[in-house]
Amino acid sequence: MSEIVTTDSYDVGVLRRFNRSYTQRIGVLDDSFLGTGMPLGTARLLFEIGTQPGTTRALRARLGLDSGYLSRLLRRLEREGLVAVVPDPADRRRRLVDLTDPGRAAWEELDRRSERTARTLLDPLTSRQRERLAAALAEADLLVRAATVELGVVDPRDPAARAAVGAYFAELARRFREDNVVDVGAAVAADARKLAAPHGAFVVAVSDGEAVACGGVHRIADGVAEIKRMWVHGGWRGAGLGSRLLRHLEGLAAERGLGVVRLDTNEELVEAIAMYERAGYRRIDRYNDNPNATHFYEKVL
Amino acid sequence: MSEIVTTDSYDVGVLRRFNRSYTQRIGVLDDSFLGTGMPLGTARLLFEIGTQPGTTRALRARLGLDSGYLSRLLRRLEREGLVAVVPDPADRRRRLVDLTDPGRAAWEELDRRSERTARTLLDPLTSRQRERLAAALAEADLLVRAATVELGVVDPRDPAARAAVGAYFAELARRFREDNVVDVGAAVAADARKLAAPHGAFVVAVSDGEAVACGGVHRIADGVAEIKRMWVHGGWRGAGLGSRLLRHLEGLAAERGLGVVRLDTNEELVEAIAMYERAGYRRIDRYNDNPNATHFYEKVL
DNA sequence: GCAGATCTCTGACTAATGTCAGAGATTGTG
DNA sequence: CACAATCTCTGACATTAGTCAGAGATCTGC
Numbered sequence: 001m002s003e004i005v006t007t008d009s010y011d012v013g014v015l016r017r018f019n020r021s022y023t024q025r026i027g028v029l030d031d032s033f034l035g036t037g038m039p040l041g042t043a044r045l046l047f048e049i050g051t052q053p054g055t056t057r058a059l060r061a062r063l064g065l066d067s068g069y070l071s072r073l074l075r076r077l078e079r080e081g082l083v084a085v086v087p088d089p090a091d092r093r094r095r096l097v098d099l100t101d102p103g104r105a106a107w108e109e110l111d112r113r114s115e116r117t118a119r120t121l122l123d124p125l126t127s128r129q130r131e132r133l134a135a136a137l138a139e140a141d142l143l144v145r146a147a148t149v150e151l152g153v154v155d156p157r158d159p160a161a162r163a164a165v166g167a168y169f170a171e172l173a174r175r176f177r178e179d180n181v182v183d184v185g186a187a188v189a190a191d192a193r194k195l196a197a198p199h200g201a202f203v204v205a206v207s208d209g210e211a212v213a214c215g216g217v218h219r220i221a222d223g224v225a226e227i228k229r230m231w232v233h234g235g236w237r238g239a240g241l242g243s244r245l246l247r248h249l250e251g252l253a254a255e256r257g258l259g260v261v262r263l264d265t266n267e268e269l270v271e272a273i274a275m276y277e278r279a280g281y282r283r284i285d286r287y288n289d290n291p292n293a294t295h296f297y298e299k300v301l
Numbered sequence: 302m303s304e305i306v307t308t309d310s311y312d313v314g315v316l317r318r319f320n321r322s323y324t325q326r327i328g329v330l331d332d333s334f335l336g337t338g339m340p341l342g343t344a345r346l347l348f349e350i351g352t353q354p355g356t357t358r359a360l361r362a363r364l365g366l367d368s369g370y371l372s373r374l375l376r377r378l379e380r381e382g383l384v385a386v387v388p389d390p391a392d393r394r395r396r397l398v399d400l401t402d403p404g405r406a407a408w409e410e411l412d413r414r415s416e417r418t419a420r421t422l423l424d425p426l427t428s429r430q431r432e433r434l435a436a437a438l439a440e441a442d443l444l445v446r447a448a449t450v451e452l453g454v455v456d457p458r459d460p461a462a463r464a465a466v467g468a469y470f471a472e473l474a475r476r477f478r479e480d481n482v483v484d485v486g487a488a489v490a491a492d493a494r495k496l497a498a499p500h501g502a503f504v505v506a507v508s509d510g511e512a513v514a515c516g517g518v519h520r521i522a523d524g525v526a527e528i529k530r531m532w533v534h535g536g537w538r539g540a541g542l543g544s545r546l547l548r549h550l551e552g553l554a555a556e557r558g559l560g561v562v563r564l565d566t567n568e569e570l571v572e573a574i575a576m577y578e579r580a581g582y583r584r585i586d587r588y589n590d591n592p593n594a595t596h597f598y599e600k601v602l
Numbered sequence: 603g604c605a606g607a608t609c610t611c612t613g614a615c616t617a618a619t620g621t622c623a624g625a626g627a628t629t630g631t632g
Numbered sequence: 633c634a635c636a637a638t639c640t641c642t643g644a645c646a647t648t649a650g651t652c653a654g655a656g657a658t659c660t661g662c
Contacts (some may be wrong), residue, residue, distance in 0.1 A: 011435040012419045018438040019327060019419075024363075024509075025449040026320060039618060056640075062325070066620060071641050093628045093639040118313045118320075124448050129541055133448075134312040136440040137319040143434040147425050148326045208322075240430050340648060357610075370650060372611050394609040394658045 026121065033110055043110060045073050046099075049083055050107035053098040056085075062208070082106050146239035149207045151248050156191035156202045156216070164204050164214035165191065168231035175268060176292070194218045195228065201252045202229075205245060212236050217249045220262070225253035227263040230272070242275050254301050261301060264293035327422065334411055344411060346374050347400075350384055351408035354399040357386075363509060383407050447540035450506045450513060452549050457492035457503045457517070465505050465515035466492070469532035476569060477593070495519045496529065502553045503530070506546060514542050518550045521563070526554035528564040531573070543576050551602055560602050565594035 033043035048063055060070050074097065077083040082103035088094035099107055122130050154161050166184050195202040200218030204211050212233040220226045227249050232242045253261050262284070265272055273295060281297035288296075334344035349364060361371050375398065378384040383404035389395035400408055423431050455462050467485050496503040501519030505512050513534040521527045528550050533543045554562050564582070566573050574596060582598035589597075 009416075011423055011431045012416060014435040014438050014442075015327075015419045015423060016415060018442045021442055021446055021509075022323070025445055026316075041619070066622090067640065068622080068642075069620065075641085087628095091629070091639085095640070114317060115313060118316045121448055122312055122316060124450075124545060125444065126541055126544070129444055129447070130312045133441060133444040134315040136437040136444070137315050139437040140434060140441060141315075141319045141322055143426065143430055143437070144326060145322055146430070147422055147434075149425075208325075240427055243427070244425060342649070367650065367652090368610065369612075369652080376611090388658095392609085392659070396610070 033113065036106075036110065036113070042073055042076060045070070046077060046082060046103065046107060047110050047114075049077075049097055050099050050104065050110075054096065055088060056095045056097055059097060077103070142239050145207055146236070146241055146244075149205045149212060149241060149244075151203055151205050151245065153201045153252070154204050156188055156195050158204070160204045160206060160211045161191075161202055161214065162188055164211040164231060165229060167211070167233070168214065168229055171231060171234075172292070176266075191216060191229070199256065201249075203245065203248055203252070205241060207236075213241050213245050215245050215249050217253050217261070219256065219258055223258055224260045224262060225256070225258035227253075227261060230263070237271065242272070243279060246275070246279050250299070250301055259301050260298060262287060262296065262298045264288060264290050264296050266292055267294045334414065337407075337411065337414070343374055343377060346371075347378060347383060347404065347408060348411050348415075350378075350398055351400050351405065351412075355397065356389060357396045357398055360398065378404070443540050446508055447537070447542055447545075450508045450542060450545075452504055452506050452546065454502045454553070455505050457489055457496050459505070461505045461507060461512045462503055462515065463489055465512040465532060466530060468512070468534070469515065469530055472532060472535075473593070477567070492517060492530070500557065502550075504546065504549055504553070506542060508537075513537050514546050516546050516550050518554050518562070520557065520559055524559055525561045525563060526557070526559035528554075528562060531564070538572065543573070544580060547576070547580050551600070555602050561599060562602060563588060563597065563599045565589060565591050565597050567593055568595045 033040055033047065036043055038046070045059070045063065045065075048059060052058075052062075056067075056070060056074065059065070060067060063070075065073075074083065074085055078085055081100060083097055084100050084103075085095050085097050088096045122133070125133065156162075156165070162184070165188055169184055169187070191202065194200050195216035195218050200216060202216040203214065205213035213231060213236065215230040216228045217225050218228070227246070230242070230245070232245070250261055261281075263276065263281070264287075265276070267273070276297050279299070281299045284296050284298045286293075286296050334341055334348065337344055339347070346360070346364060346366075349360060353359075353363075357368075357371060357375065360366070361368060364371075366374075375384065375386055379386055382401060384398055385401050385404075386396050386398050389397045423434070426434065457463075457466070463485070466489055470485055470488070492503065495501050496517035496519050501517060503517040504515065506514035511534075514532060514537065516531040517529045518526050519529070528547070531543070531546070533546070551562055562582075563585070564577065565588075566577070568574070577598050580600070582600045585597050585599045587594075587597050
C-alpha cells in the first residue's frame with residue numbers, strides 16, 4: 001500500500017559521498033578507544049555495557065555479535081574485573097551484564113577519550129561553523145533514525161507492545177489530566193483479542209531496542225477497519241514516523257480485505273488531526289461511544 | 302596565534318551522538334561490499350582504485366594502510382585478474398595501479414550494491430525528508446571535510462605545493478583571461494628561495510591527498526612579512542578554509558618575529574577582499590610593483 | 603659515478619575477528 | 633513429567649587485519 005517512490009539518485013549520491021568522507025575521517029572517533037590496551041571490539045563492548053547495561057542478548061543485538069564471540073569478550077572483561085555477569089533472576093538462562101566499579105572507571109576513561117577526540121575534531125572550526133555542523137548533524141541524526149526504524153507486527157502482549165501501550169495511556173493521562181488511572185493490563189488483554197490475527201494486527205516501531213511508536217488495526221464491520229492506539233514517542237515527532245505507521249496500518253487493513261478505515265481522536269490532539277487530514281482522512285459523524293473522542297475520521301483506501 | 306576557543310560541549314555531544322547512531326546503522330553501507338566473496342578490506346581497496354586509480358602511495362594514504370599489507374592485497378587482486386600494477390614511467394620505484402576490464406566489472410558490481418543499500422536506506426523517507434537529509438548531509442560533509450583538512454608547511458618544490466601553485470596560476474589566468482602563460486616552474490623556483498626557511502614558509506592544505514588550498518609567507522623588510530600565493534580550491538569556498546589558512550600564515554610570521562603582515566590582491570577578487578577585511582586587514586598604499594595587484598592590505602598582529 | 607634516500611615487496615609474525623556445532627542449564631507447554 | 637524450545641558457553645577452527653625488519657630496485661644530489 002505504501003506508495004512506490006524511487007529515491008532520487010541525487011540524494012543517494014549525497015548519502016554515499018557523505019558516508020565515504022565521514023567513515024574515512026570520523027571513523028577515527030572509534031579509534032579513540034585504542035591505546036587503552038584493549039582491542040577495539042572489547043573497548044566498544046565495554047562502552048556499550050556502560051551506556052546501557054542489560055542482558056547479553058540485547059548487547060548482541062545492538063553490536064551485531066555472534067553469541068560465542070560475545071561470550072568470549074565478556075569473559076575477558078570479567079577476568080579483568082571490569083564487568084559482572086550474573087544470571088537474570090527472571091529467566092536464569094539469560095545473563096545480566098553490568099560494570100563493576102573498576103569497570104565504571106575504565107568506561108569513564110573511554111568516554112573522556114571519545115570526548116577529547118570529538119573536541120579535537122571540531123576545534124579547527126569557528127564557533128559559527130560548529131553550530132552549523134551541530135545543526136546539520138542533529139537533523140541528519142533524526143532522519144537517519146527515522147529511516148531505520150523497524151515496523152513490525154507483534155502480539156499486543158509482547159513486551160515492546162506493552163511498553164508502547166503504557167506510554168500511550170500515560171500520554172493521554174498527561175494531556176487530559178485524568179485522574180482515573182487506566183488499567184493497562186486490562187487494556188492489553190482486550191487488545192490481545194481484537195488487535196491480533198485473524199481480524200486485526202498490532203504494529204510496534206522499534207529503534208535501538210526501544211518502542212518509539214505503535215498502532216493497531218482491527219475489523220469493526222464488514223469491509224470496515226478501525227485504527228486504535230496510535231502513539232508516537234515525543235522525541236520522534238516531526239520525523240514522519242506517524243504517517244509511515246499510518247500507511248503501514250492501512251496496508252494491513254487492505255491485506256485483510258477491509259477497504260474503509262476509521263479512527264477517532266480528540267480535538268486537543270491537533271498534530272494528530274493535521275496528520276490524519278494530510279493522509280486523506282475525512283471527518284465523519286460519531287461512530288462509537290468513546291467518551292474521550294470528539295472527532296471521527298474515515299478514509300476509503 | 303590561532304585563538305583558543307573551547308568547543309562547546311553541546312556540539313561535541315551532538316557529534317558523538319550522531320556518530321554512534323550513524324555507525325550503528327549506516328556503517329552497514331560498507332557491509333554492502335560483503336557477499337562478493339571478497340573480504341571487506343580488499344573490496345574497499347578495489348573500490349578505491351576504481352574511483353581514482355594512481356600510485357600505490359596515494360592509495361596507502363587514502364586508505365591508511367601499511368605498505369606491506371597493501372602490497373599483499375594488491376597481489377591478491379592481481380592474481381584474480383582484477384587490477385594491473387605497472388611501474389610508474391616517471392619514477393620506476395613507484396607502481397601505478399588501475400583496474401582491468403574484469404576489475405571494472407567487479408567495481409561496477411560493488412557500486413551497484415552500495416547504491417542499492419543507500420537507496421534501501423532512504424526509501425522509507427518521504428521525498429521531502431530525503432531532501433532535508435541530503436541538505437543536512439551535504440552541509441555536514443563540507444564542514445567535516447573542512448575540519449579535517451591538514452595544514453602543513455612544505456617546501457615549495459614539494460609535489461603538493463607545485464600542484465597548488467599550478468592551480469593558483471590557472472585560476473588567475475581564468476579570472477583575468479590572460480594569454481601570457483605563466484611559467485609555473487620558474488615561479489616555483491623563485492618561491493623555493495623566498496617562501497622557505499629561514500625567512501619564509503609555504504603552507505599547503507591537503508584533503509584526501511589532494512591540495513585544496515595554499516599560501517606562502519616571507520620577510521620583505523624588518524619586522525614585515527608578506528603573504529603570497531593564497532589560493533583556495535573552488536569546491537572549498539565557504540568552508541572557512543581561507544580564514545584558517547590566513548591565521549596559520551600569520552602565526553608563522555609571528556613565530557619569525559614579524560609583527561606586520563602585508564598582502565596584495567586584485568579588486569575583482571571580491572570574496573578574497575571580504576575575507577581579508579573580516580580578518581582585520583586594512584587597506585594601505587601600493588607597496589610593490591605587482592602589475593596584477595590593485596589593492597594592498599596590512600595587518601598589525 | 604657513488605652515497606644516501608626512497609620505494610615496493612617478501613617473510614615471519616601476532617592478534618583480532620568471525621563461524622559453527624554441540625554441550626549443558628533452564629524454561630514453557632501439553 | 634516428558635519434550636521441545638531457548639539461552640549461554642566452550643572448543644575447534646578459518647580468515648582477516650595489522651606490524652616490523654630488511655632485501656632489492658631505483659632515484660637524487662653532489
